[in-house]
Structures are given as C-alpha cells and as structure tokens.
Amino acid sequence: MGFVIAVDGPAASGKGTLSKRIAAHYGLAHLDTGLLYRAVARLLLDKNRPLDDEKAAAAAAYALELAFMDESRLRGAEMGEAASRVSVIPAVRAALLDRQRDFAAQAPGAVLDGRDIGTVICPDADVKLFVTASAEERARRRHRELVGRGDAPPYETVLADIHARDARDQGRATAPLRPADDAVLLDTSDLDVEGAFARAREIVEATRGASSLR
Numbered sequence: 001m002g003f004v005i006a007v008d009g010p011a012a013s014g015k016g017t018l019s020k021r022i023a024a025h026y027g028l029a030h031l032d033t034g035l036l037y038r039a040v041a042r043l044l045l046d047k048n049r050p051l052d053d054e055k056a057a058a059a060a061a062y063a064l065e066l067a068f069m070d071e072s073r074l075r076g077a078e079m080g081e082a083a084s085r086v087s088v089i090p091a092v093r094a095a096l097l098d099r100q101r102d103f104a105a106q107a108p109g110a111v112l113d114g115r116d117i118g119t120v121i122c123p124d125a126d127v128k129l130f131v132t133a134s135a136e137e138r139a140r141r142r143h144r145e146l147v148g149r150g151d152a153p154p155y156e157t158v159l160a161d162i163h164a165r166d167a168r169d170q171g172r173a174t175a176p177l178r179p180a181d182d183a184v185l186l187d188t189s190d191l192d193v194e195g196a197f198a199r200a201r202e203i204v205e206a207t208r209g210a211s212s213l214r
C-alpha cells in the first residue's frame with residue numbers, strides 16, 4: 001500500500017486544483033472521483049434515462065470505462081449537478097467503491113479527491129484534508145470562472161446553485177459530505193492557490209511517514 005492522501009470538500013472549494021498540485025509535487029497518482037459520478041450521469045443522459053433510474057445508474061456505474069470518456073463532456077456546473085443527483089443512489093456508490101480503492105492502492109501512492117474519501121473510500125489514508133471556503137467565496141470563484149468563459153449567469157444564481165449542491169451532498173443518507181474525525185480542515189476563503197498549496201504541504205509533511213516522499 002502506497003502513501004494515500006484523501007482530499008474532501010464541497011463544490012468549488014478548490015480541492016481539485018489543490019489535489020493536482022499535491023500529486024504532482026509528491027510524484028503520486030491523482031484521481032478526481034467526481035469524474036466517476038459525472039460519467040455515470042453522462043451515460044444516463046446520453047441514453048435518455050432519468051437520473052433517478054437506480055437500475056440504469058448502477059449498470060452504468062459498473063460498465064464505466066473512464067479512460068474512454070471525453071472529459072470535456074463531463075465538466076461544467078450542469079454535469080456537476082447531474083452527478084450530485086446520481087451520487088445519492090447507494091448502488092452507484094457501491095459500484096464505484098472498488099475502483100477507487102484499487103486506484104488508491106497503487107505504488108508509490110495516490111491523491112484522491114471527492115466527498116467521502118477520508119470517511120468511506122480510504123478511512124486509513126495517511127493524510128486527510130478537508131478543503132473548504134465560505135459558500136459566498138466559492139460562488140465568487142465559480143462566477144469569475146464563468147465570466148472568464150463568457151457564459152455567466154448572475155452571481156445570485158451561482159450562489160443558489162452552490163447552496164443547493166451543498167445541501168444535497170451533505171444531506172444524503174449514504175456517504176454524505178463531512179470531514180472525517182481525523183481530517184485537517186483547510187479553509188481557503190482567505191488563501192490564493194499558492195497559499196492553499198503551501199498550507200497543504202505543511203499538513204502533509206507534518207505526517208509521520210511523509211519523509212519518504214519527495
């Protein structure tokens with residue numbers, strides 16, 4: 001078993017960017033587990049199936065071949081919302097469990113980011129980070145990004161979407177979004193990307209065994 005870093009947090013918290021940086025810095029593999037749920041939602045939508053069709057969703061999750069999916073069709077707030085809907089289905093979560101654990105088990109180690117990595121997927125992870133920021137700050141960042149793409153709804157709409165997604169991800173019965181008891185909280189509300197990365201490195205390096213990493 002390699003060195004495992006679990007990174008959880010709500011939508012638009014910056015955990016994806018941070019996880020990529022951490023993985024590159026320490027020479028570890030990286031898995032954005034949100035992509036798995038997005039891909040399940042994409043398969044359902046492509047087949048014109050409703051997102052709450054539990055049987056079809058579980059079948060899609062088992063059949064998933066992420067390597068063959070076009071990532072550009074999985075990005076965006078709309079797919080994030082669709083992913084959040086399929087992710088409440090326990091059979092979907094069960095179908096994706098081993099794949100995530102197999103990924104985590106590779107040498108020399110891996111960084112996985114998502115909602116339930118530290119609580120359910122890798123409860124024995126060497127380091128657990130819970131990355132967060134206020135809903136307003138996350139909405140500001142997401143809004144800025146959408147303005148940059150020339151495709152922005154009003155800020156209030158973005159904020160309402162963030163609140164709705166938080167409520168669903170935190171309120172579901174199976175593997176809800178919450179920090180593991182032994183997770184270190186990293187609030188990025190007042191940090192830029194560099195600041196968040198510096199703090200994350202401090203947390204990783206304070207962990208026993210991290211000295212074997214680059």
Ligand code: DC
Nearest residue numbers: 033034037080083084087114115116
């Ligand atoms: O991180 P993201 O925005 O790509 O995730 C999209 C949705 O997928 C998220 O709102 C909830 C679900 N998800 C999950 O339930 N568990 C994970 N480990 C990752 C994502």
